[in-house]
Structures are given as structure tokens and as C-alpha cells.
Amino acid sequence: MSGESRPHYAAELVCAWMGLAAMGVIFVGIWPLMHFFPPLDPALTAREVAAIYRSNATGIIVGGMCMLGASSMLMPFYCALALQVARMEAPSKLWTYSLLTTSVMGFVPLIIAEMLFSTAAYRPDRSDEIIRVLNDFGFIMFVGPSLPGTVQMLSVAIPVLADRRAQPVFPRWVGYLNVWTAILATPGCLVTLFLHGPFAWNGAISFWVAFIAFGIWMMVNFWAMRGALLRQISAPSD
Amino acid sequence: MDAAGPAARTRTHVPGEPGLWVLILGDLLAFSAFFGVFMYHRAQRPALYAASQTMLGAAFGLFNTLLLLTSSWFVALAVAAARSGTRPRVLRLLLAAIGCGAAFVASKALEWGSRIAQGITLNTDEFFTFYYMLTGFHLVHVLIGIAVLGYLFNRSRRPEPGPGYAAVMEGGAAFWHLVDLLWVLLFAVLYLVK
Numbered sequence: 029m030s031g032e033s034r035p036h037y038a039a040e041l042v043c044a045w046m047g048l049a050a051m052g053v054i055f056v057g058i059w060p061l062m063h064f065f066p067p068l069d070p071a072l073t074a075r076e077v078a079a080i081y082r083s084n085a086t087g088i089i090v091g092g093m094c095m096l097g098a099s100s101m102l103m104p105f106y107c108a109l110a111l112q113v114a115r116m117e118a119p120s121k122l123w124t125y126s127l128l129t130t131s132v133m134g135f136v137p138l139i140i141a142e143m144l145f146s147t148a149a150y151r152p153d154r155s156d157e158i159i160r161v162l163n164d165f166g167f168i169m170f171v172g173p174s175l176p177g178t179v180q181m182l183s184v185a186i187p188v189l190a191d192r193r194a195q196p197v198f199p200r201w202v203g204y205l206n207v208w209t210a211i212l213a214t215p216g217c218l219v220t221l222f223l224h225g226p227f228a229w230n231g232a233i234s235f236w237v238a239f240i241a242f243g244i245w246m247m248v249n250f251w252a253m254r255g256a257l258l259r260q261i262s263a264p265s266d
Numbered sequence: 267m268d269a270a271g272p273a274a275r276t277r278t279h280v281p282g283e284p285g286l287w288v289l290i291l292g293d294l295l296a297f298s299a300f301f302g303v304f305m306y307h308r309a310q311r312p313a314l315y316a317a318s319q320t321m322l323g324a325a326f327g328l329f330n331t332l333l334l335l336t337s338s339w340f341v342a343l344a345v346a347a348a349r350s351g352t353r354p355r356v357l358r359l360l361l362a363a364i365g366c367g368a369a370f371v372a373s374k375a376l377e378w379g380s381r382i383a384q385g386i387t388l389n390t391d392e393f394f395t396f397y398y399m400l401t402g403f404h405l406v407h408v409l410i411g412i413a414v415l416g417y418l419f420n421r422s423r424r425p426e427p428g429p430g431y432a433a434v435m436e437g438g439a440a441f442w443h444l445v446d447l448l449w450v451l452l453f454a455v456l457y458l459v460k
Contacts, residue, residue, distance in 0.1 A: 199285065201284065203285065204287075208288065208292040208293060211293070211296075211406065211407070214403070215399065215403060222395070225307070226303045226396075227395060232299075233299075237296060237299060237300075241296075
């Protein structure tokens with residue numbers, strides 16, 4: 029390809045950076061605005077949960093808007109990642125499609141979670157029990173759908189490890205790291221079994237291990253994408 | 267990436283390939299964190315954990331340990347056989363290792379089944395939550411490991427296994443040894459530590 033394709037690589041690089049920025053915005057929404065980091069304890073009584081929503085209704089709604097907006101900004105990030113996967117596995121498109129569909133599948137529940145939190149905060153004069161139902165539903169939507177994440181990470185890992193070119197698109201260890209984070213994401217799907225302890229939705233293993241694994245995943249894949257794109261910009265070959 | 271270059275390879279030999287160790291060491295780190303969380307919770311209620319551990323008994327766990335140690339030995343022999351080029355032996359040994367792995371899965375199903383029949387389930391108490399979750403998470407590793415051994419078996423059946431064959435065998439074996447090592451640690455932490 030000629031130099032004409034360079035702006036297209038530059039746009040992908042912007043999308044990669046936008047993904048990091050979106051994660052930052054989501055974090056601002058969840059932490060200082062919603063005060064949901066770490067998530068509310070599932071063992072709280074209906075009265076305690078309702079009191080939290082009543083005292084911070086605006087923060088929860090505005091933080092939810094941050095989550096909603098930033099989740100959409102993450103989609104171009106996943107598309108840019110999918111274009112790198114498409115390079116690795118060309119001419120097949122299998123893992124590219126798998127990555128794209130599981131990315132959407134993983135983030136739609138996050139948007140619904142945000143809407144449930146906002147619904148609970150929208151009329152804080154509602155009964156305690158209804159607020160707690162919406163809160164439960166929200167956190168189950170928020171932490172529960174971890175298996176789309178697992179398949180999404182494997183959809184990156186497999187083409188990275190199958191990449192046979194002399195200068196692989198992503199370094200091979202990035203493929204193994206994707207396998208590692210894919211495995212660590214799995215316990216999240218079991219949160220509805222537990223009301224307290226390390227496997228509940230605010231637990232050390234379901235939440236913290238998965239959160240740290242996702243953070244590492246994001247940084248490493250961003251770094252690998254950035255490297256691949258800079259190589260494409262300096263020597264556009266494929 | 268540079269560490270994987272030919273210059274580095276002559277100095278030291280990394281089994282499989284260097285990148286694989288991101289997964290192996292990462293998994294060891296994750297399990298260390300799980301054990302840390304377990305020990306922390308256990309220190310809060312030592313009497314409950316001790317009583318539940320006695321109910322658990324070590325018989326199944328010991329049998330599982332023997333199965334995985336045996337399968338690890340078969341895999342190590344298979345790697346050696348692959349190096350010396352006796353392929354029918356590689357296939358037999360891999361099949362034996364896969365058999366031990368499958369027996370581990372069956373034994374785990376029986377063990378869980380008998381606990382559930384006793385009325386001990388996931389939320390019986392904190393100890394048994396850890397028991398089911400940690401052994402279940404390990405079981406996911408066993409299933410992945412069996413798939414890896416299956417891949418090695420398929421690869422070893424090819425008429426021409428290709429230039430990376432030795433490294434693939436070593437890498438797959440290293441992952442299976444990890445599955446074994448994690449079980450031994452899990453066995454000690456859940457079933458034995460007093």
C-alpha cells in the first residue's frame with residue numbers, strides 16, 4: 029500500500045488512545061461520582077442501600093452518564109484491535125468477528141447496569157426494597173457477564189499465537205497474557221451464588237482479581253496495538 | 267522480545283518459549299493471591315475451618331494428587347521420547363497422561379457428587395465455598411491442560427511435526443506441570459494445612 033493509507037493508521041492510533049481515555053472516564057464515573065468502587069456490599073440491608081442512593085442521587089446519575097458515554101467510546105478501540113487481529117489471521121476473519129461480537133456483548137450489560145443504577149437514583153423516594161432490587165440487578169449486570177470477556181480475550185490470544193510471520197503483529201507473550209487474563213475473568217460469572225465473601229460481586233477474587241486482570245489486559249493490548257500501528261505508519265506493508 | 271532472539275537462546279534455555287512464562291508465572295501469582303485470601307479468612311475463624319477440613323477428609327485429594335503426579339511423569343517421559351525421536355512412544359505416553367487427566371476430572375465429579383449427597387454445598391460455610399471455588403477454578407485449568415495435551419498428541423501424529431515441534435512439546439508439558447503444581451499446592455492448603 030502507498031502513503032495514502034497513513035491517515036487510516038493514524039485514525040486507528042487515535043482510537044487506541046481513545047480506549048484508554050474512555051477507561052479513565054468510566055473510572056471517574058464509578059469511583060468519585062457514583063462511589064461504586066469497590067461495588068456496594070451485597071449484604072447491605074434494603075434500608076442501607078436506599079440511604080446510599082438518596083444521599084448521592086445526582087452523583088450516581090452523572091457517573092452513570094460517564095459510564096454510558098465512555099462505553100461507546102470503547103467500541104472504536106475494540107474495532108482498532110480487531111483490525112490488528114484481522115492482519116494476524118488474514119485471510120480468515122473468524123477471530124476478528126468473534127472479538128467484535130463478544131466486545132459488544134460484554135459492554136451492553138454495562139450500559140444496562142448504568143441505566144438500572146440511574147433508575148434507582150431517578151426517584152429516590154421509592155420504597156427501599158425496590159431501590160435494592162434495581163441495585164442488585166445493576167451489580168449483577170456489572171460484574172456477572174465476565175464470560176464474554178473471556179471469549180473476547182481468547183479471540184485475541186489465538187490469532188496472536190497462530191501468527192507465523194517473521195515480525196509478528198503482536199509479540200507472542202501478549203498472546204499468553206491474553207490467555208492468562210481470560211482465565212482470571214471466569215470467576216466473575218458466578219457472583220449470583222454469593223451474598224458475601226471473596227466470590228461475591230465486591231469480593232477479593234470476583235471483583236479485585238478480575239479488575240486488576242482487566243486493567244493489565246487493557247494496558248498491554250493498548251501498548252501492543254500502539255507498537256503495531258507505529259510500525260505500520262513507518263513501513264506500511266500490509 | 268529481544269530475549270527470544272537467537273543470541274539469548276544460546277546462553278540459557280527457556281523451556282517452550284519465553285512468552286509462555288508470562289502465563290505460567292501469572293497463574294502462579296493469581297493462585298498465590300487466592301491462597302492469601304483463603305489464609306486471611308481462615309485466620310478469622312480457625313475453629314470453623316478446622317472442623318470443615320476434618321469433614322472434607324484427604325482421601326480423594328490424595329488420590330487426585332497421585333493421578334496428576336503420574337500424568338506429569340508421563341508427560342516428562344513423552345518430552346524425552348520426542349527429543350530422541352521415538353514417536354509411537356510419545357503417542358502412548360501422551361495418551362496415558364490424557365487418561366490420568368480424564369480420571370482426575372471423573373474423580374473430582376465423584377468427590378463433588380458425594381459431598382453434595384452429604385448435604386455439603388457451595389454455601390454450607392466459608393471453607394466449603396473456598397473448597398468448591400478453588401477446586402473448580404483448578405478444574406478449568408485441568409480441562410485446558412487436557413486440550414493442550416490433545417493438541418500435542420495431534421501434532422505428534424503428523425508425518426512431519428515441523429521445526430517448532432520440540433518447543434511446542436516443552437511448552438505444553440510446562441503448562442501441564444503447572445496444572446500439577448497448582449494442584450499440589452491446593453491439596454496442601456485446602457486438605458492438609460492444620
